Amino acid sequence: MFRVFFVLTRNELRGYFRRKASIFWALIFPIFLLGVMLVAFGRSNSLGEVRVVFEGDTASGTAQSCRRDIEEAFTKAPVKARYSGDSGADTVLIVFPDGDAPARVLYDFNGPLASKAAARTIEIAMIGCVARARGMPSDSVVRFENTTTGKAPFDYGHFFATGILVMAFMIIGMNSTAEGIATLRERNTFKIYVCFPVSRLVFLGSVLTARIVMMLLSATLLLLVARYGFGIQLPLWRLQALRAIPIVLIGSAMLLSFGTLLASRGRSLAEVELWCNLTYYPLLFFSDLTIPLTAVPGWLRGAIHLIPTNQFAVAMRGVFIENASYAQMAFPIVAMACWALLALTLGTLRFRWYQD
Structure with missing residues (x-):
């Protein structure tokens, strides 16, 4: 058999x-x-890659500090950032003002999910940066708490x-x-x-x-x-x-x-x-x-x-x-x-x- x-x-x-x-x-x-x-x-917890461009008064102290916060935020974000000096399609453009005007974040609201996720990451980083520049702890404006219990x-x-x-x-x-x-x-x-x-x-x-x-x-x-x-x-x-x-x-x-x-x-x-x-x-x-x-x-x-x-x-x-x-x-x-x-x-x- x-x-x-x-x-x-x-x-x-x-x-x-x-x-x-x-x-x-x-x-x-x-x-x-x-x-x-x-x-x-x-792959690897990524929604894709998006191009991030900084323009405007990028030499000011606030702009430099906020840029560092934004770059650090992208290291933990579900979307990857590629920093380039050229703007184009599917680009998130950050314009720092010359004065007290608000910073502008320009992107296609109807664009891909990666651009939307990148804009939200930038928004969170900018809130903390501006609050710190005005002498306010960022967690007094908004605080994000991780509710996961060790899950990958x-x-x-x-x-x-x-x-x-x-x-x-x-x-x-x-x-x-x-x-x-x-x-x-x-x-x-x-x-x-x-x-x-x-x-x-x-x-x-x-x-x-x-x-x-x-x-x-x-x-x-x-x-x-x-x-x-x-x-x-x-x-x-x-x-x-x-x-x-x-x-x-x-x-x-x-x-x-x-x-x-x-x-x-x-x-x-x-x-x-x-x-x-x-x-x-x-x-x-x-x-x-x-x-x-x-x-x-x-x-x-x-x-x-x-x-x-x-x-x-x-x-x-x-x-x-x-x-x-x-x-x-x-x-x-x-x-x-x-x-x-x-x-x-x-x-x-x-x-x-x-x-x-």
Whole structure:
């Protein structure tokens, strides 16, 4: 039995590597999508970069002091500043007055989010600077207090890397697995397995094992490129990376089980593809993988937390990024294991060799 299992797993991997489309979606597309999302949203807690230009009476003592405060404020802001003497589109222009007139901050009110965030950062720094120049402590005018309790700042790089990793696992575990099984059934290839004979568990086990190998390869390539190609500070060589391996395996088993269930009764490849699309896209858009779902209504938020792929992303980010313990991530871990057991049981019981 083990020899048959090994041969089937080897053949499954060989067939996977022969399909260029499978290689593209499993290994190349996740890296391409990561690059696109980083270009669009930035990385490392950044909303992007904006050009800041100082004009007017920049030689006065107040202007010099305020400029230092503004530059210091940008070191802690969620937007990066690039100081240049040339103004243009998407530029925040600060004009210091010659006299007692108020300073002017010019920017496009309908422009990108980075410009708006930069203007707000400048506003806060200027309030403190002017208050200090008039002999008033800045906290007597306005005081900002941090209400976070040790939580790390939101990082788009970490968010995209882990979200796209789960998305790549969905492609391999659900779509590829379901379509591969449906293709074999449609071509009556299963007749050969029945004649050997090959049990359902051995066949399905070889398919799932080959897909797990592809998932691990896809995860390794994506995380290495994210760390060394895009400069995302992922904890690849820390203990928390090893602690994330069980999360990856449980999540992989869950998605593979869903793929098996989707293909268990499909009469044709077209029918299975339809079921895959009807399952994949809702899971993709409502699982907080590539776009933060911060504006989701409260009545929908509870339902989203129950989505299997969302639990995978939460557990992955908690253990791998935030170094949370397994106890803290107990609910998503147990939920993923239950989803995997349920889907695999149903997929095995409903599995059929022939179209009719």
